[in-house]
Amino acid sequence: MRQVALMLAMALTLQGAELPVRQVTLYKHGIGYFERSGDLASGESARLDFKVEEMNDVLKSLTIDVRGGGGVAGLRYDANDTLERKLAGLSLKLGDKEPISALLDQLKGARLELKIGTATIAGAIIGARVSAGPVDKGDREMVTILSDSGELQTLELAAASSLKLSDPKLQTQLKDYLAAVTQSRSQDRRSVYIDSSSAGARQVAAGYMIPMPIWKSSYRLIFPATGDAMFEGWAIVDNTSEEDWTNVNLSLISGRPISFISPLYQAKYVGREVADLADERARKPVTYGGAIGGVSGGFDANVAVGGGGGRGGRLEMAAAAPPPPKSAFQLDGVSTFNNTAIAAARELGDLFEYRFDKPITVRKSESAMLPFLQQKLTSRKIVIYSDESSQNPLNAAELTNNSGKTLDGGPITVYDGGAYAGEALMDTTKTGDKRLISYGIDLGTRITTRFDSKQSIVREIHFNRGVLTSRVASQETKTYTIRNVDAKAKTLIIEHPARPSYSLLSPKTAEKTATSYRFEVPVAAKGDQTFSVEEERVYDQTYSISSITPQQISTFIQNRQLPATARQQLETIVAKKAEIATTDAAIASKDRQTQEIFQDQQRLRENMESLNRVAGQQEQVQQYARRIATQESALATLRDQLSELRKAKSALEAELAGFIEKMSF
DSSP: OOHHHHHHHHHEEEEEEEEEEEEEOOOSEEEEEEEEEEOOOTTTTTTEEEGGGGGGHHHOOOEEEEEEEEEEEEEEEEOOOOOOHHHHTTSSOOOOOOHHHHHHTTTTTTTEEEETTTTEEEEEEEEEEEEEEOOOOOOOEEEEEETTOOOOEEGGGGGEEEEOOOHHHHHHHHHHHHHHHHHOOOOSSEEEEESSOSSEEEEEEEEEEEOOOOOOEEEEEEEEEEEEEEEEEEEEEEEEEESOOEEEEEEEEEEEOOOOOOOSSSSOOOOOOOOOOOOOOOOOOOOOOOOSOOSSSOOOTOBBBBTTSSSTBBBOOOOOOOOOOOOTTSSSSSOOOOOOOOOOOOOOOOOOEOOOOSSSSETTEEEEEEEEEEEEEEEEEEEOOOOOSSSSOOOEEEEOOSSSSOBOOOEEEEEEEEEEEEEEEOOOBBBTEEEEEEEEEEEEEEEEEEEEEOEEEEEEEETTTEEEEEEEEEEEEEEEEEOOOSSSSEEEEEEEOOOOOOEESOOOOSOOOEEEEEEEEEETEEEEEEEEEEEOOOEEEEEEESOOHHHHHHHHHOOOHHHHEEEEEHHHHHHHHHHHHHHHHHHHHHHHHHHHHHHHHHHHHHHHHHHTTTOOOHHHHHHHHHHHHHHHHHHHHHHHHHHHHHHHHHHHHHHHHHHHHBBBB
């Protein structure tokens, strides 16, 4: 009996004791923290079972705490190597759907025992095959053995009631092969064993993270006839594990810490370079020539002389042997496993914990709704207008989180006056923060908008290196016309878009978000009113002073905010541009005169050519010739005048360019 008890104790020790779940903490990013603890007997190990897809997170996050003496001697768990690598070390090769004869044929020479009827036949395997049998019976599997009596016997495997490999090593290999194939098909559980270094009884606690469904929040907002609204929060928890959570301490964490999957469970192999060994070739013999003369200098006694020691022999220096390489297995230090459990305390920081005071029970494959908040919140009913595509604002509420807790984001069902009023969605709200929620359309209020703009005003003018920059302010007004047909006053929140590069002039905002201004507008019962928002956009315009007209420059000169010195400089530029324009006009006039003379001369020459072919027209031809001569004199004068005008223009342009280059304000 003592031996049976001892064997039973050893079996339980190898199997390991299960640790029940004590604490469950669920997060918002698909991870759950589990803590298990239990008492272990002397020499007993703890066992934790996990799904295959959970092992990566377990190996990354597992912590162990041993109480009652001793520490952790080590952790053992089922390896996750590929089937190909597991089978690579075994001599047996079994393909899919191969007959037993294919296995026996691989074991040529191995001793095989077959039981056929009441007789047992034993011998060494010669070979095995599948042979064709009768048409009505199909193929037969045959094995040929060399019996102990020295006879070659061919036996049909179907006639044998049992087969046995006599070699224990082959039996072990076959068992290992089948175990590897079975484990590769298994998608169920993987076990982690916690071995203790203590021989006495102790308590073990294990904590780890595994993938879990996120917990969800659902709220109820109940408006009474007067006073603040009641706010109820429910947590939806899903137990998708294969184990009941019985009387566990449940915590729910609001927040999303960084988490990722690291492939720690899958066996990983790294390729290595192949380094060939140096070839050890036999050294060829050396021949030496005869001496043909004396040798200057002497010989070092420490130098080995090749050959027979003749002075004309070839000298070879014996190189110093390098120090032996450091063994790859020789370590500079020794790393030992620390058996002392270390716990790191931390604050939740930006995270917020909902911890239930009483233990919770959730059966496997079931879900539960658990209330985590029920108290009044500071609130008021309002209407919000933010969508200009609709003329009706939305029924809404302003909630101030004075619960002392972080309110996790989730849907809100609103009840008003004992009736369903609509639904809303809320982002996560820290304690002391405020949120607006909308839950219905206010059909009793209509809003229209009108947009007006004023003339742009030049605020500043700057000039540098020929470029004039004006800072222009453009004011715009948006007017909201509000009509309330209900017989009750309302508080309207207008969300006016905050446009980039626009600044608000009036009125003052109640608050500002990242994308809009919020204005609070009291709306009287059964009345109409308007609400205007003024904005300003300031932008810069640049001009090249050499390319704009004096009239455009005069527009800037008339600006009252322009300093007197800047006005004088611009007036000088206008004057210079006016002189250049006058010179341009004179050049254009002389060009026109020259062109007119050219055209008239062309006409006269055509007439002279025609008259020369007519008798008695010589007098008229002479008149035309004298007229052309007079025009040639006028053309010479015009050419001289054009040359002088172009010189004057070039001088004026150079003077203007020099002035512009130096000008700055």
